Amino acid sequence: MVFISILLTMFQHLHGERSAQGVYHILRGKRSGQTLQDVENYQLKPFYALFPKLSTDDYHRHIERLAAEGLIRIENQVVYVTDKGRKNMLHAPWRFNGWDYRGGEREFIKRLALTVQTLSYIRTGRTMFAPIQKELHIQQFVKEFLRGQTVSVDELAKKVHKELVQILSEAHLTDLQRTILSYRLTGVQLTAYTWEQIAEAVNSPVTSVQIYFLESLHIVLDFIGEHEDMPLMKSLASGCRVENYLTHSAERSRKLVQQGYSIEQIASLRNLKLSTIEDHMVEMAANVKTFPYQEFVTAEQIQKVWQQIDRLQTKRLRVLKEQCAELTYFQLRLIIIHGKQVDS
Template sequence: MNLSLILLSIIHKLDGERTIYAGFHLLRGKRSGQTLQDVEYYGLKAFFGILPKLTVDQFNEAATLLKNSGFIATRDDSFVNITEQGRQLVATLPAYAFNGWDYRGRENLFFARLSLIVQTVSHFKEGQHAFMPVQKDYDSQSFVKTLLHHQPISDPAYARYIAEELRLCIERSGMDNEQKIIVSHRLSGFGLTGWTWDQLAEYLKLNSFAVRLLFIEGLHRMLAVIEQSSDLSFLRKIADNVKVTTYLTDSSSKTKLLFDRGMSIEDIAAARNLKLSTIEDHFVELSINDPQFPLTQFVAEADVEAVVAKVDELETRRLRLLKAEFASLSYFQLRLILGARTGGDSS
């Protein structure tokens, strides 16, 4: 697994509709109207925000590798296409198990809790009640203290119970052997220190960036299993509130509250002292995420059906091309239709 191949998969979905940096904003989890629309329109939820600290240099290196290998090509308008050679490569790639849309980096919160619990129980089992916690942040420590309060953490049977749930989860997750090694070796215990990224990279003969990607996907696999399994009660407690509960940005949520009170877009912009275009972005976000969004308050159903049919006919969601076909509709109306009726799949 490497960044270039993930980027190639993204470009394959966006094929010819966006510039190369749409992939950069997607991977970093940018909460702009355009990126949030792309996530839905092109079925890219899996990759959203999986690399929030991705640098431009790292991204450019991956993109340059794809260009030099002949897998992608940039047009005169700066939009990027996947080549036939690139399509052939994509067809050979395994399906990724990322779920960036639901976790958005919060898989690290899950692992912080898990690693501290494993460390704590393993030390208490050996009669060692004083140790340097592997997780320093207050929230993780507070969570673990609450969860383990009044539990028989010195009893070896309790440690075996946690270990068995963890074993079952990993086995059911579909992780490959490399991921099993990465996840297990990142854990610390009595007399054992979790491995660094560089140590894992050297052991697995991978670069540290690939190790991190495998780690993230491995955690997403585990979280998916935990959510679906009724017999992993302890791990379900650790995963509590890790999955995102609302997909709206805070600002869009405030706009929705005012809209639900009956305020118009113009009144909301005035009340919030924001540009009208910003409020429109919020409404597009609402159209994407709210199945009950009242689309016909903004555009006639006949126009909605016509635009959806044209999207299918032209096989494009590019606003400029659709605007040429529907001059009477505003860009805002077109964006609402795309958001509410022509979103990508949920993967």
């Protein structure tokens, strides 16, 4: 039910303007121009890359279930949420932050779990134990983290515990999320619960438990990022947040833009289609605060397009192009990302 609610929420955001496959690409974290544009235009950044391993078969089984239960209807491959579907959406707003973490939250919890386990064992004089995390890069990170500390093991364990207590008490987690987080940590006398054990303990399906856990990690990482009094958690969270939101190819184009090249010159220099460079520019507009919109569109054009968006209640490019024939699709895409506010 929880995953279904996420799907319904995303389809509702899309206002019946995208296919089911578009949502699948967002959940998987696809980095194509269309997917990145959809994420920006329809305020779907929280859901980006939440389930990078979601299979096509599993996804379409959920879509078929939604349609069979009358929660959505599909016309010409476009998905619409029905009245029944809207009533079945969970009302509490989701607090995911997939856009900023993109799997980094999983690295964080692995580091934290191994740190807690290691400190627990070392405090009792046991230096030989089976690490809960088998990945060598996680083990190496935790080793370096522990070596970099200047206090005793006992003191370090107390500080880690203090910061964890602060997170659990102040990060606005639900009681269920606190329980799930606690159950996933392990020590000398306490083995971490499996997903099945947690699901049984909280009387909730395994997939729902895993989704609530994922959401809680995003909440925790956001909380850590906002608080300067959590040095240990900040160290464990190092590198888990995306630093450069541009794709590698768009970043190369951005550097050429900074050197003063036009988009036509960049296309020629890189031996790429002009449309590809335009995709890069749209990606930059969505992620670079200082993007020079004025080089491509005027304030009057922005106002005109947004008047049409508000009037027609759509951001579909084909529809907007019919109303603003003098503008290119590239300009329309930039204007949608810009938003309706125009600097005076």
